[in-house]
Amino acid sequence: MENQIAVESLEIERKYEVDVVAELPHGDDFAVAGLTAADPVVHELKATYFDTPEGDLARLRMALRVRSGGKDAGWHLKKKSDAGNKETLWPASDEMPEAVITLLHDRLGPAAAKLGPIADLQTERTVVRLSDQNGLEVVELADDRVRALCHKTGVQRAWREWEAELLPDADTELLDQIEPVLLAAGAAPSFSPAKIARAMGRLVGIAEARGESAEQILALQQLDEADREAARRLES
Numbered sequence: 001m002e003n004q005i006a007v008e009s010l011e012i013e014r015k016y017e018v019d020v021v022a023e024l025p026h027g028d029d030f031a032v033a034g035l036t037a038a039d040p041v042v043h044e045l046k047a048t049y050f051d052t053p054e055g056d057l058a059r060l061r062m063a064l065r066v067r068s069g070g071k072d073a074g075w076h077l078k079k080k081s082d083a084g085n086k087e088t089l090w091p092a093s094d095e096m097p098e099a100v101i102t103l104l105h106d107r108l109g110p111a112a113a114k115l116g117p118i119a120d121l122q123t124e125r126t127v128v129r130l131s132d133q134n135g136l137e138v139v140e141l142a143d144d145r146v147r148a149l150c151h152k153t154g155v156q157r158a159w160r161e162w163e164a165e166l167l168p169d170a171d172t173e174l175l176d177q178i179e180p181v182l183l184a185a186g187a188a189p190s191f192s193p194a195k196i197a198r199a200m201g202r203l204v205g206i207a208e209a210r211g212e213s214a215e216q217i218l219a220l221q222q223l224d225e226a227d228r229e230a231a232r233r234l235e236s
Contacts, residue, residue, distance in 0.1 A: 006099060009083040011078070013165035014175055017223075020160050020230075024126060024143045025185045033177040035130040035139070043070040045123040049196045053152075060107065063196050064100070064115075068092065070125065077098055080193070118200045124146045129167075130178065138170035139178060147231065148199035156233055157199060157227035159166040162187055163221035191220060196226065 027037040049069040051057045057064060061080040067073055075097055090097045098168060104112040118144040126143040142163040149156050162182060165176055192198045203220045 007089045009087050009088050009089070009168070010083065011165060012172060012175075013084075014179070015164050015190035016162040016164075016182055017190045018143075018160050018162050018187045020145075022160075022186040023127065024162075025181050029181050030130055030178065031187070033181060034133055035174075035178065036132075036135075038129045038131070038137075040143075041127045043125045043127065045069040045121075045125055047121045047123070048117050049119045049121070049143070049199070051118045052108070052111050054114075054117075055093050057115075058109050058197075058202070061063075062107070063194060064104070066096075066195070068162070070136060077103065078194075083231075112210075113166050118151050119196060120149045120151075120197055121195060123195075130172075130174075136170075137167050138174050140165045140167055141178075141182075144195075145201075146195060147234065148195070153201065155201060155228060156231035156235070157201070157224070158230040159191070159198065159227045161190060169209045191216070191223075198224075 024040070026036075031035045044100050045064045046069060050064045050066075063078045066075050066078070072089055075099065076094040079086045086166060101112070104115065108115075108192060120196045124145040128141045128143075130139040132138050132142060142165070143160070144163065145158075145160050147156070147158045164178055164182065166172060166175065191207070192203055193206065197203060201224055203224060204217055207217050207220050
């Protein structure tokens with residue numbers, strides 16, 4: 001694995017909460033934004049996330065996972081920034097690539113030795129790619145139905161979300177163009193910064209650290225309970 005080249009990209013996306021019965025917008029809906037929608041494609045994704053027991057990667061606004069299924073199976077290291085998520089991808093392998101281990105030791109020092117699995121996520125992802133008037137694919141819309149298990153607490157959560165992600169070289173204004181289409185279909189902007197934060201039950205803590213209002217913190221507490229209840233229903 002150490003001889004295989006990693007691929008870097010900048011991920012710019014918006015996340016949305018959506019009810020389980022909402023319908024993903026179709027071609028006619030996006031036509032008003034000047035975009036053409038391809039036929040939906042369904043992927044079954046499985047991912048395991050890693051961190052130290054103290055959450056050293058999370059404190060650095062980083063996330064490490066290994067994923068199977070979909071277009072980007074392999075080892076992913078994400079670093080959040082105000083400009084988007086810088087993502088480095090290594091090809092799939094049974095063991096953590098040496099390049100990843102080296103990078104983590106550089107970032108974490110001795111704490112890297114304590115890295116271990118912290119959560120498992122299973123996602124049924126329906127993908128629709130949107131093209132502009134020149135036929136260039138510019139946005140990938142993902143409809144995700146997620147089931148998560150937090151290793152630390154044993155708590156299971158389930159939720160549905162939509163992600164609108166810019167494809168390479170696309171204009172960021174496209175996300176503004178399609179947002180009204182998604183909101184009209186029943187979506188609402190998500191307060192979750194990442195799936196792993198939601199899976200680990202960290203949303204309330206993040207909001208408190210940011211000094212969010214009591215109303216916002218209560219809404220996130222209710223969201224977490226709804227995620228737990230959704231998982232219980234799926235298990236029954």
